[in-house]
Amino acid sequence: EPEVTQTPSHQVTQMGQEVILRCVPISNHLYFYWYRQILGQKVEFLVSFYNNEISEKSEIFDDQFSVERPDGSNFTLKIRSTKLEDSAMYFCASREGRIGELFFGEGSRLTVL
Amino acid sequence: QQQVKQSPQSLIVQKGGISIINCAYENTAFDYFPWYQQFPGKGPALLIAIRPDVSEKKEGRFTISFNKSAKQFSLHIMDSQPGDSATYFCAASKEYGGATNKLIFGTGTLLAVQP
Numbered sequence: 001e002p003e004v005t006q007t008p009s010h011q012v013t014q015m016g017q018e019v020i021l022r023c024v025p026i027s028n029h030l031y032f033y034w035y036r037q038i039l040g041q042k043v044e045f046l047v048s049f050y051n052n053e054i055s056e057k058s059e060i061f062d063d064q065f066s067v068e069r070p071d072g073s074n075f076t077l078k079i080r081s082t083k084l085e086d087s088a089m090y091f092c093a094s095r096e097g098r099i100g101e102l103f104f105g106e107g108s109r110l111t112v113l
Numbered sequence: 114q115q116q117v118k119q120s121p122q123s124l125i126v127q128k129g130g131i132s133i134i135n136c137a138y139e140n141t142a143f144d145y146f147p148w149y150q151q152f153p154g155k156g157p158a159l160l161i162a163i164r165p166d167v168s169e170k171k172e173g174r175f176t177i178s179f180n181k182s183a184k185q186f187s188l189h190i191m192d193s194q195p196g197d198s199a200t201y202f203c204a205a206s207k208e209y210g211g212a213t214n215k216l217i218f219g220t221g222t223l224l225a226v227q228p
Contacts, residue, residue, distance in 0.1 A: 004156075031213075031214070033215065035216075041220070042218045042219060043149075043202060043216075043218040043221075044218070045215045045216065045217065048212075048213040048214075048215055050213070055212055056213040091157070093156075098214050099145070099208045099209075099214060101147075101159050101162075102159070102216060105156050106154070106155055107155075107156050
């Protein structure tokens with residue numbers, strides 16, 4: 001069964017460092033998302049991406065965040081200068097079309113020290 | 114207006130019992146209401162979803178009841194099993210209209226089914 005894959009599964013970084021989280025969405029999917037989940041809290045929308053551009057971003061997604069689809073398969077989330085409060089599980093998700101099931105990856109746990 | 118409120122925060126049910134989780138929303142533009150199941154260390158996975166043209170949808174032991182006028186929907190798990198122990202999130206989105214079909218999640222319910 002096709003799945004969304006994410007790497008790394010866990011990353012520990014120092015405050016102020018840059019982090020790149022990588023995702024390989026399901027191959028025929030066209031809509032891509034990043035969500036985050038702070039430990040024990042709800043899943044929050046960060047950004048959506050379609051046709052090589054950001055469709056929508058939340059207030060969480062400030063200038064420290066960026067997304068990119070550098071080739072035909074990868075979808076990355078970059079945090080330029082990490083803060084303690086960026087510690088969370090980051091989920092990549094993809095969808096074939098604008099509507100329908102949204103498939104999530106298993107997440108990348110980011111710990112900022 | 115974008116919030117989805119979910120209750121209870123946690124739920125303990127005996128094996129074979131019925132688990133009921135409730136959600137409420139404010140934005141009448143929402144037109145898609147999925148429930149996601151999340152096991153520890155895993156991503157959320159779609160369990161069942163409903164659109165407001167029907168008041169109930171059943172898939173196996175899982176049923177969504179939808180009350181459009183009250184802006185509420187609920188998940189019922191019949192004959193709950195220990196393997197159902199997980200965190201359940203309701204969500205809502207505007208499939209049509211808006212910049213993107215993003216999901217707004219509820220706060221989650223940690224379900225424990227005791228053997």
